[in-house]
Structure formats: structure tokens, C-alpha cells
């Protein structure tokens with residue numbers, strides 16, 4: 771079943787895109803894209819055979835034809851037509867491994883990493899991949915950060931790399947609360963650590979005030 775995170779990812783895909791959903795698991799995103807004719811073509815892949823078999827069953831049930839690949843990232847995929855890649859529901863190190871093995875002609879990535887967003891933003895920037903837009907959605911008690919990434923240059927600064935570019939005020943408020951919680955726990959003696967959390971709180975307050 772398509773959830774808010776996958777729907778938001780789908781909203782960043784365009785009619786002309788030829789999409790590979792890596793890490794597709796159940797293939798709900800690919801099915802949604804195909805059923806609603808939201809892109810030119812879509813493929814689904816996963817590293818895990820059970821996941822891929824589940825995907826195949828779901829595709830069959832939906833009476834659709836979607837080519838699937840059993841593959842760690844791009845390792846078993848030779849399809850030159852793909853220009854848009856979705857990498858969602860895995861950690862930042864997997865995201866970066868998949869990008870490292872991707873063909874050079876990929877124009878667009880839609881990424882939703884489970885962790886280390888600041889590190890991911892910096893790593894993308896350093897390899898000439900720029901975040902055009904960030905969406906943050908809240909689902910089942912959790913925030914999901916979704917990044918639209920292309921090769922078109924975008925300026926970044928310390929704050930945008932650290933906290934992203936979404937306009938979700940509640941997300942920033944939740945980060946502010948996290949920083950405050952950490953600050954409350956830092957022992958008085960750890961002055962430097964205290965200072966860095968105070969700095970983060972100040973930065974976040976500035977972002978929120980501007981919204």
C-alpha cells in the first residue's frame with residue numbers, strides 16, 4: 771500500500787522520467803507510478819530475493835508488467851534507458867554505495883535515507899550532486915527526509931547542509947527539541963559540547979523564525 775513517504779517521492783517524478791526504484795522491497799512505488807501513468811517507464815530492483823519475489827507477486831496481482839532485477843544497487847542492472855533513480859528506506863552508506871555504482875547518465879536521484887542526513891548532503895555536494903528540493907513528511911511517529919537531487923548546481927551553506935532545505939516547521943521544531951534534550955543532558959564540565967548544542971539551538975531558532 772502506498773504511504774505518504776512513497777506518494778511524496780512519486781510527486782517528484784515527471785512524466786518523461788524512466789525510473790529505477792532500487793531497494794523497492796514490495797514494489798508499491800513502482801506499481802503506483804505505473805498504475806497512475808506518472809512516468810514514461812519504471813523498473814524495480816532489490817538485493818533480497820524474498821523481497822523481490824514479494825514485489826513480483828504484487829505486480830502480478832495488480833495486473834501490471836514491471837521488469838524487476840535482483841541486484842545490489844546497479845551491480846546486475848544493464849539498462850541504459852534509466853535516467854531517474856529512487857533510493858529510499860536504507861541508510862546513508864547504502865545510498866552512497868548505490869550512487870557510486872550508478873551509470874554516469876543518471877540525471878536525477880530521489881533519496882530518502884534513514885539516517886545521517888548532514889553527512890549525506892555533504893557527500894552529495896562533494897561529488898557534484900545538488901539538492902534541488904527537500905520534503906519532510908511525518909508518518910507513524912517518524913519524520914522522513916526526501917531529497918530531489920540533480921547535477922544542476924545549488925549553493926549550500928553550513929545551515930542548509932546541517933538541517934536541509936525543507937519548509938516543514940514541525941520538523942525543525944522537533945530538531946530543536948532534540949538539541950534541547952541533548953543540551954539538558956550534557957554535564958556542566960563538558961563545556962565545548964554544551965557550546966556546540968547551544969549554537970545548534972540558536973541556528974534552528976533562526977531558521978524557524980524565518981518561516
Ligand SMILES: C[S@@+](CC[C@H](N)C(=O)[O-])C[C@H]1O[C@@H](n2cnc3c(N)ncnc32)[C@H](O)[C@@H]1O
Nearest residue numbers: 793794795816817818821841842843858859860
Ligand atoms: C525498508 S525497505 C524500503 C522499501 C521502500 N523503498 C520504502 O522506502 O518504503 C529497504 C529495502 O532495501 C533493500 N536493500 C538494502 N540494501 C540494498 C542494496 N544495496 N541494493 C538494493 N536493495 C537493497 C532491502 O532488501 C529492503 O527490501
